[in-house]
Amino acid sequence: MIDPVLLREQPDVIRRSQAARGSSVELVDQALEADAARRAAITTFEELRAEQNAFGKQVAKAPKDEKAALVAQVQELAGRVKAAQAASTEAEARFAEIAGAIQNPVIDGVPEGGEDDFVTLREVGERPTFDFTPRDHLELGELNGGIDMARGTKVSGSRFYFLRGIGARLELALMNYALDKALAEGFIPLITPTLVRPEIMAGTGFLGQHDDEVYRIEGEDLYLTGTSEVALAGYHSDEILDLEGGALRYAGWSTCYRKEAGSYGRDTRGIIRVHQFNKLEMFVYIKPEDAEAEHLRLLSYQESMLQSLGLSYRVIDTAAGDLGSSAARKYDVEAWVPTQGAYRELTSTSNCTTYQARRLDTRYRTESGKTAPVATLNGTLATTRWLVAILETHQREDGSVVIPEVLRPYLGGLEVAEPIR
Incomplete structure (x- = not known):
């Protein structure tokens, strides 16, 4: 609102x-x-x-x-x-x-226009080059016994998959690494519900223009969430928060579900655009005057993650017409995917100012003793899609993949994922 x-x-x-x-x-x-x-x-x-x-x-x-x-x-x-x-x-x-029905007013400086009108803020890291023909993430995952799309389709239909063996271990390593990073920055971990009531879904701005992306449970007044942002935004709905000690920061771990309506023919190969995935989401409740600085802080955590994983990426300031209804500004971080010769979105962070809080009646007490809406922000710290860039960036000619050093402690010291012979 x-x-x-x-x-x-x-x-x-x-x-x-x-x-x-x-x-x-x-x-x-x-x-x-x-x-x-x-x-x-x-x-x-x-x-x-x-x-x-x-x-x-x-x-x-x-x-x-x-x-x-x-x-x-x-x-x-x-x-x-x-x-x-x-x-x-x-x-x-x-x-x-x-x-x-009016969307959150954009912050001054947000580019006008649609999906292709973003502004690139910076490119970081050297794009990987190979003296052999690189394999894409699905071929690498299959060689290493880490991804099984065929059986995912057999069991659940198109755009479903199994992560198995090193694929499952690698995702868990990534998520646990991200959780440790979040804990070090003072975030409180939550494992969130993935079914929410309509008023919570609507309050975060995920109904209306996003209806075609959301799974609704027939016969139940519940929706499957496409991000733990929804449950995290509803966590303090109808409450007055004490922010005198600083912002409230949460890291929500959940499975996410998206219909991917309107994306037919796009990224149908592999695990780039799928119906189910896991994600660790940062979510912050903060005083409105501190929201823009917090937004840059969340972005810095995301960049730190990608740099530590040895990925080449760029940061873009998303154009107004490509923002969700709740976001007043959104930064996307896109990693270089070698076999596509392009940057692809891995993560984003949004400043929703007081828009969601007004809809969900989440307030804080001001110095004057009155109550006012808080500001909310969100940003992904790790998700399944990151495996795409990790596998392709760190591959070797024989199909093996070098494990990023920061993930090795979560994999029992494993340095290289080898093809299954």
């Missing part, structure tokens, strides 16, 4: 944001009209209720012989109050519906 005060006092800020996203600017004017109608309806209701209370006191003091004559007035006034309350409730719902 956008800030109603910002809407009333600086509607042009929201208009510019909607235009930069390629979204409806007309919604802003509709929201302004609905807000004015809402406030007027609330005022009418409150004035009538005050009149009813005052009249009630008058009736209570009236002589017995006069009270009977006042009954009709009491009933008429009660009817007007009831109608005003219904009108106020309807106006509130109308405003929430319209304002809820």
Whole structure:
């Protein structure tokens, strides 16, 4: 939910944001009209209720012989109050519906445009080169007995897979390494539910424009999450947080599910774009004035991970039209995938400012003693897709793969994953 005060006092800020996203600017004017109608309806209701209370006191003091004559007035006034309350409730719902369709205002400096209009902030690391024809991650995974797509398809359908042997061990090593990094930075680990209620899914901004990406459990009022961000955002819904000691930082480990609707024909080979994967997600509740600095901090943790794994990558500032509805700014970190000759997204981090917190009613107490919405941020610290870049970057001519040094302690000291003979 956008800030109603910002809407009333600086509607042009929201208009510019909607235009930069390629979204409806007309919604802003509709929201302004609905807000004015809402406030007027609330005022009418409150004035009538005050009149009813005052009249009630008058009736209570009236002589017995006069009270009977006042009954009709009491009933008429009660009817007007009831109608005003219904009108106020309807106006509130109308405003929430319209304002809820407006996306989070982007932060100044976010590039305008769509998917291809990002700005590259930096490229880090030397792209791997080979004096042999490199194999892609699926061929390497099959050679090493680490990925079994055929049986994944047999059991569950297309875009499912088994990680087995070194593949399973490598993912667990990666996730545990990321968890240790998160713990060192003060994050509290959580293993989150992967089924959530509709109000939590909607509150994080994953319904509406994202409906076609989400699995819904038929016959149950529950959704499968595509990221533990959803459960982590709902963790403190309807709560007032104590942030005097600093931000609350969580690292959520979960399995994630995505329909990948609209991606047919794209990345169908291997485990780049699949329906189920594992992920360790950072999530932060913080005072709004500290959110932008925290965003850069989360990005630095992600870059540190990729550098320690010996991966070449670039950081991009995602264009407004390619942001989710909740994100006011998002940085993507894309690793170089040798067999594709391109950078591919491995991780991202988003600053959602107070947008999710307003929808989920998550607040903190300010210095004045009042409550205000917190800011929320998220960022992935490790996920299954990272295996793609690790396998391809560190492969050798015989199909073996050199294990990044930082992962070896989690693999019993294993230095090289050898092909199965």
